[in-house]
Amino acid sequence: MMPLYQKVIDDLKILIEKGTYKKGDLLPSENDLCKTYNTTRVTIRQALSALTISGYITRRHGKGSIVSEPKKGLGILSLRGVTAGIGDKGLTTSILEKPIRQDWPAGFFYDLEEEERASGCIFFTRLRYLDKMPLLYEETFITDLSLPRFTSRNLENRSLFKILDEHYQVKIKEGEQKIWAINGDKEISKLLDVKTNHPLVHMKRRLKTNVKNLNIYSSLYCNTEEYFLQDYF
Amino acid sequence: MMPLYQKVIDDLKILIEKGTYKKGDLLPSENDLCKTYNTTRVTIRQALSALTISGYITRRHGKGSIVSEPKKGLGILSLRGVTAGIGDKGLTTSILEKPIRQDWPAGFFYDLEEEERASGCIFFTRLRYLDKMPLLYEETFITDLSLPRFTSRNLENRSLFKILDEHYQVKIKEGEQKIWAINGDKEISKLLDVKTNHPLVHMKRRLKTNVKNLNIYSSLYCNTEEYFLQDYF
DNA sequence: AATCATAACTTGTATATACAAGACAATATT
DNA sequence: AATATTGTCTTGTATATACAAGTTATGATT
Numbered sequence: 001m002m003p004l005y006q007k008v009i010d011d012l013k014i015l016i017e018k019g020t021y022k023k024g025d026l027l028p029s030e031n032d033l034c035k036t037y038n039t040t041r042v043t044i045r046q047a048l049s050a051l052t053i054s055g056y057i058t059r060r061h062g063k064g065s066i067v068s069e070p071k072k073g074l075g076i077l078s079l080r081g082v083t084a085g086i087g088d089k090g091l092t093t094s095i096l097e098k099p100i101r102q103d104w105p106a107g108f109f110y111d112l113e114e115e116e117r118a119s120g121c122i123f124f125t126r127l128r129y130l131d132k133m134p135l136l137y138e139e140t141f142i143t144d145l146s147l148p149r150f151t152s153r154n155l156e157n158r159s160l161f162k163i164l165d166e167h168y169q170v171k172i173k174e175g176e177q178k179i180w181a182i183n184g185d186k187e188i189s190k191l192l193d194v195k196t197n198h199p200l201v202h203m204k205r206r207l208k209t210n211v212k213n214l215n216i217y218s219s220l221y222c223n224t225e226e227y228f229l230q231d232y233f
Numbered sequence: 234m235m236p237l238y239q240k241v242i243d244d245l246k247i248l249i250e251k252g253t254y255k256k257g258d259l260l261p262s263e264n265d266l267c268k269t270y271n272t273t274r275v276t277i278r279q280a281l282s283a284l285t286i287s288g289y290i291t292r293r294h295g296k297g298s299i300v301s302e303p304k305k306g307l308g309i310l311s312l313r314g315v316t317a318g319i320g321d322k323g324l325t326t327s328i329l330e331k332p333i334r335q336d337w338p339a340g341f342f343y344d345l346e347e348e349e350r351a352s353g354c355i356f357f358t359r360l361r362y363l364d365k366m367p368l369l370y371e372e373t374f375i376t377d378l379s380l381p382r383f384t385s386r387n388l389e390n391r392s393l394f395k396i397l398d399e400h401y402q403v404k405i406k407e408g409e410q411k412i413w414a415i416n417g418d419k420e421i422s423k424l425l426d427v428k429t430n431h432p433l434v435h436m437k438r439r440l441k442t443n444v445k446n447l448n449i450y451s452s453l454y455c456n457t458e459e460y461f462l463q464d465y466f
Numbered sequence: 467a468a469t470c471a472t473a474a475c476t477t478g479t480a481t482a483t484a485c486a487a488g489a490c491a492a493t494a495t496t
Numbered sequence: 497a498a499t500a501t502t503g504t505c506t507t508g509t510a511t512a513t514a515c516a517a518g519t520t521a522t523g524a525t526t
Contacts, residue, residue: 003479029506040481042275045507053286055407062488062506174291176465180457181414181432199414199432224413232409236509262476273511278477295476295518469526476519487508495500 004039008047016056016067027057027065055232092129096137096191099124099151101144108141109219110206116213120144122151127191135227137191138220145214160216170214175207184221192223201229237272241280249289249300260290260298288465325362329370329424332357332384334377341374342452343439349446353377355384360424368460370424371453378447393449403447408440417454425456434462 002010015021028036033044048065051057057065099122104112121141128136140160142150147168155163164170183197192200200221207216222229235243248254261269266277281298284290290298332355337345354374361369373393375383380401388396397403416430425433433454440449455462 005479026506031506040483041507042482043480046479048507049282059507060489061508062490064489064506174465176463179412179434179462181434181455182457183432197430199416201412201414201434222414224415229412230409232407238509259476264476273513274477275512276510279509281477292477293518294478295520297476297519467526469524471522471524473522474520476517478515478517480514480516481512483512484510485508486510487506489504489506491502491504493500493502496498 004037005043005046005050008033008037008044009050012047012051013056021067023067025067026063027067029064092132093155094127094129095155096125096127097123099153099155101151104141108217109204110217113213116143116145116215119213122147124155126155130227133226134192134223136220136222137188138218141217143214143216146211147214164209169210171210172207172216173210175205177203177205179203182221188221192221194223194225198223198225200224237270238276238279238283241266241270241277242283245280245284246289254300256300258300259296260300262297325365326388327360327362328388329358329360330356332386332388334384337374341450342437343450346446349376349378349448352446355380357388359388363460366459367425367456369453369455370421371451374450376447376449379444380447397442402443404443405440405449406443408438410436410438412436415454421454425454427456427458431456431458433457 012021012027021027027033027048030041030044030048033047034041037044048057048059051065052059055068058068059065101120102123104117104121122144123139123141125137125139127134128138147164147170150168153163153167161172180202182200182202184192184194184200186196188200189196189198192198194200201224203218203220203222205216205218205220207218209215245254245260254260260266260281263274263277263281266280267274270277281290281292284298285292288301291301292298334353335356337350337354355377356372356374358370358372360367361371380397380403383401386396386400394405413435415433415435417425417427417433419429421433422429422431425431427433434457435452435454437452438450440451442448
């Protein structure tokens with residue numbers, strides 16, 4: 001059974017995401033939400049502070065909870081258009097190498113826990129386009145742990161994080177990312193359709209989830225000539 | 234009068250920072266902290282979740298609050314050495330252009346609120362070195378608001394965020410950052426002592442503080458050949 | 467000696483309540 | 497008309513309590 005505060009979070013997130021509450025709007029007051037969910041302020045406030053942390057709302061003493069610009073991801077850098085409001089509209093994803101179960105590569109770019117290493121990993125690569133222009137190449141490694149039928153799922157044009165949440169109740173909790181500017185080598189440059197020595201953002205990340213030892217690692221390359229990477233925190 | 238939960242946060246932060254509680258240690262249990270501060274779990278938990286958010290601890294159901302690797306900044310990308318544990322030891326900062334009060338530049342890279350624009354800004358540029366090697370050039374703009382004597386302060390080798398906190402009680406609350414990979418132009422390349430067309434990470438950030446309309450903007454360029462930028466979230 | 471059950475600890479979720487303090491509109495005063 | 501006051505709404509801080517559920521060490525059972 002889902003905790004009540006989690007249900008409040010989920011409900012309000014949906015209402016914000018589908019636009020029932022728009023940017024700048026006030027959410028119902030804490031006392032109103034108490035009545036709606038037949039609970040007390042401590043529980044409602046727990047939900048509201050989670051929404052504050054993840055950037056859905058800001059709170060003003062004496063005034064209320066104000067819906068802010070929807071911010072996705074937890075501070076994970078994500079691709080954004082230079083033109084504001086481009087959203088995810090033109091963003092498409094193609095799988096280059098379909099998910100397969102395999103051992104972790106020798107000399108993997110992050111240190112692995114013993115249990116994690118023993119589980120092996122699921123590996124796949126994706127190329128993301130905006131308006132038919134390849135912008136981001138991503139190699140992903142997920143610990144092969146309690147993800148039945150994952151390798152046969154269709155990841156094409158679908159959010160990896162959403163699939164993990166909806167089908168496996170796996171949620172991203174925290175993470176770290178390292179960033180470099182590099183000149184693309186021949187292979188990467190070809191994939192992203194840029195000249196060799198074109199500057200690219202290179203990132204390596206580890207994302208931890210609510211499931212013990214289930215981490216998501218990725219190494220990615222991004223062409224930021226016309227678009228950029230952005231995050232909120 | 235400071236709220237009690239804030240005192241608990243401050244106390245625990247200090248104990249973690251000065252090493253009384255080291256990485257991997259367990260903090261005193263919630264009930265122990267209740268006795269220490271003569272309060273209840275709701276208040277203690279409010280403090281502990283703040284410490285969780287800012288990355289000082291992680292929490293394990295049934296086990297306790299575990300001190301984690303000290304993480305600076307809120308998810309703001311910061312410079313890290315390739316060799317783990319390099320910390321801030323070799324990091325020095327020199328001021329290229331001392332802080333001066335001025336109007337906001339025309340066509341500033343972020344949209345400004347009316348009140349903010351009216352206040353003008355404090356502008357300065359810094360160059361940060363690691364082991365005598367210039368790595369990061371930063372142009373900073375701070376809203377010129379309730380910061381008396383700021384322009385005469387010595388920023389050399391001192392954390393801007395610490396000065397703002399200690400002398401003006403200004404704390405970073407949230408922010409956003411945009412990231413590009415670029416080839417450095419002549420001027421920047423000279424400052425960072427790299428060849429023209431050397432790839433650099435370029436970032437533009439806006440950091441919001443607990444003071445209304447007091448924001449910190451910066452535009453920075455970083456040579457990631459030997460080091461990289463990293464953040465936790 | 468290895469396994470199982472239990473007890474005592476921990477954090478997680480929740481109810482019920484109280485007063486402080488900021489925001490704001492309606493009302494009273496000047 | 498402009499200003500001050502008050503009342504009511506909001507969120508912020510706090511106490512007191514209860515039970516659920518994860519973790520671990522201790523002791524009983526096999």
